[in-house]
Amino acid sequence: MSRIVYVNGEFVPEEEAKVSVFDRGFMFADGIYEVSSVLRGKLIDNNGHMVRMNRSLNELDMAHPCTDEEIEAIQHELIKRNNLDEGLIYLQITRGAADRDFAYPKDTKPTLVLFTQAKNVLGNPIATKGISVITVEDIRWARRDIKTVGLLAPCMAKMQAKAAGADDAWMVEDGHITEGSSNNAYIVTKEGTIVTRQIGNEILNGITRRAVMALAAKHDYKVEERLFTVEECHNAAEAFITSATMFVQAVVKIDDAVIGDGKPGTISNQLREAYIAEAMAEIAD
Numbered sequence: 001m002s003r004i005v006y007v008n009g010e011f012v013p014e015e016e017a018k019v020s021v022f023d024r025g026f027m028f029a030d031g032i033y034e035v036s037s038v039l040r041g042k043l044i045d046n047n048g049h050m051v052r053m054n055r056s057l058n059e060l061d062m063a064h065p066c067t068d069e070e071i072e073a074i075q076h077e078l079i080k081r082n083n084l085d086e087g088l089i090y091l092q093i094t095r096g097a098a099d100r101d102f103a104y105p106k107d108t109k110p111t112l113v114l115f116t117q118a119k120n121v122l123g124n125p126i127a128t129k130g131i132s133v134i135t136v137e138d139i140r141w142a143r144r145d146i147k148t149v150g151l152l153a154p155c156m157a158k159m160q161a162k163a164a165g166a167d168d169a170w171m172v173e174d175g176h177i178t179e180g181s182s183n184n185a186y187i188v189t190k191e192g193t194i195v196t197r198q199i200g201n202e203i204l205n206g207i208t209r210r211a212v213m214a215l216a217a218k219h220d221y222k223v224e225e226r227l228f229t230v231e232e233c234h235n236a237a238e239a240f241i242t243s244a245t246m247f248v249q250a251v252v253k254i255d256d257a258v259i260g261d262g263k264p265g266t267i268s269n270q271l272r273e274a275y276i277a278e279a280m281a282e283i284a285d
């Protein structure tokens with residue numbers, strides 16, 4: 001079924017959408033993106049995604065194609081035109097089209113693309129089962145705080161996971177977990193402390209992470225934002241990931257180690273429920 005997508009000022013059927021072969025997103029991965037989830041036709045935590053989008057643009061000295069309000073209007077129009085009830089909206093901004101040159105060209109018009117994707121976010125069957133992950137070396141660049149479209153390393157990590165019969169990969173640098181291939185990673189120690197890596201250039205500052213950290217504080221969980229090792233993962237009582245489209249998702253196996261009793265843990269389940277309750281409250285307003 002054909003979607004209506006948005007490209008540089010126009011809403012067009014996906015088959016008619018065009019971007020230049022000279023686009024720097026295509027040639028240099030010179031672009032950034034955001035993914036917001038949609039529930040009951042409404043955007044979840046979109047303000048956070050807008051703030052991070054602007055930060056990514058500023059960090060790369062990239063022009064803003066339009067205002068946040070204009071982007072939000074496009075998002076709402078796409079939800080309407082595609083009759084999207086549940087799923088996600090993808091947004092990408094690149095530096096635009098110019099003759100190939102490593103140096104940033106002056107005054108190119110940024111490319112803006114948005115599209116919707118239907119997805120069973122709330123009732124995803126994996127949510128109750130939990131996922132398995134393997135640990136792999138983190139071979140990404142050193143500015144993972146910028147949400148660029150240069151995603152080949154996480155694609156390779158995901159393929160490594162698939163080949164090993166696992167659902168996803170957690171990436172490791174100098175013996176410590178950075179994050180999941182497309183999500184933030186957490187463990188819960190046997191003492192009940194939630195541990196996740198501190199924010200820095202080494203990981204993406206997840207919008208869902210921030211919301212879940214606030215929920216953990218509200219529920220009086222002990223949280224430590226620090227480095228943690230692969231060994232700590234293997235000995236964890238619980239583990240989970242967060243992302244805009246997975247919310248809070250329990251991890252039940254890390255490499256060969258079964259986590260807890262092999263089922264989603266209590267804290268993981270509570271945080272997932274609390275996050276969904278908050279999202280539902282947001283869209284009920």
Ligand code: PMP
Nearest residue numbers: 182183184204206207208243244
């Ligand atoms: N880390 C990485 C590497 C990601 O790709 C993502 C998802 N885009 C996240 C973390 C989670 O971020 P968010 O909660 O904003 O989706």
